[in-house]
Amino acid sequence: MVFRSFDGRVAASLMVTGFVLSLAGCQSAGKAMDNGALQPDPPKVKASDLRAYCPKVTLREGTAYFNSYAKGGQDDPSKLAYQAAISDVTRDCSRSDGTLTMNVAAAGKVVPGPMGSAGTVTMPIRVVVAQGSQVLYSQLHQYKLPITDTSAATQFAFSDPNVSVPVPAADTYQVFVGFDEGPPKAAKPAAARPAPKVARKKKPVTPAAAPAQPPTQTSISDIPR
Incomplete structure (x- = not known):
């Protein structure tokens, strides 16, 4: 049993x-x-694709932070609306018909300042691909992020999936991502003061010389004897 x-x-x-x-x-x-309908199998990843060149992304010095101030408060800490910071960058690559396509991404956070308020903040983020001194790709994005809580930092994740350049013959590409506010605005030149008027001195009028008298002809009879 x-x-x-x-x-x-x-x-x-x-x-x-x-x-x-x-x-x-x-x-x-x-x-x-x-x-x-019979669904096709997803494409297999080749070992050559895993070993293929995918340029490293660099966060250039001086482009990791972006400050925004209330109107009229530029560079005044008490007028700071928010500060954005990029902390991580990455990318992935794919190849097709001689073209290298990259999805370049950056992540970070936005910290409200004394003048911060709820709303949408706009961050200028530029992605650049260069080969030596030659720029192959440059795109400035106006990335918008909604802010609802001004008592804490807000995380963000930006990506540009359309970075397309020719497949390089050598591993010589450089990829940069960071904030780009553009060249600093030149200060308006001060209005030129009008030159003081200088009184011109009148030249003294030289009296016309009296016409010269024709010389008197002296004769022998005129000489006193």
């Missing part, structure tokens, strides 16, 4: 296991036959 009871339990266990496997097979087949 003991052996029969044991065999019954084993048989039941095998039946449950078979049912689960059958159900899993049906579910798998259901995914493959989505809407009655």
Whole structure:
């Protein structure tokens, strides 16, 4: 009797296991036959693609922070609306028909300042691909981030998935991402003061010289004797 009871339990266990496997097979087949159409297998990743060159992204010094101030309060800490900071950068690459396409991403946070308020902040983020002194790609994005809580930092994640350049013959590409406020605004030149008027001195009028008298002809008769 003991052996029969044991065999019954084993048989039941095998039946449950078979049912689960059958159900899993049906579910798998259901995914493959989505809407009655056989779905193609996802493309396989080649080992050559994993070893292929994908340029490193660099956060250039001086482009990791961006400050925004209330109107008229430039560079005044008490007028700071918010400060944005990039803390991480990354990318992924794909190749097709001689073109290298990259998705360049940057992540960070926005910290409200004394003049911060809820709303949407706009951050100028530029992505650049260069080869030596030659710029192959440069795009300035006006990235908008909604701010709802001014008592804490707000995280953000930016990406540019359309970075396309020719596949290089050598590993010589440089990729940069960072905040770009553009060149500093030149101060308006002070209005030129009009030159003081200098009174011109009138030249003294030189009286015209009296016309010279013709010389008197002296004769012998005029000389006193």
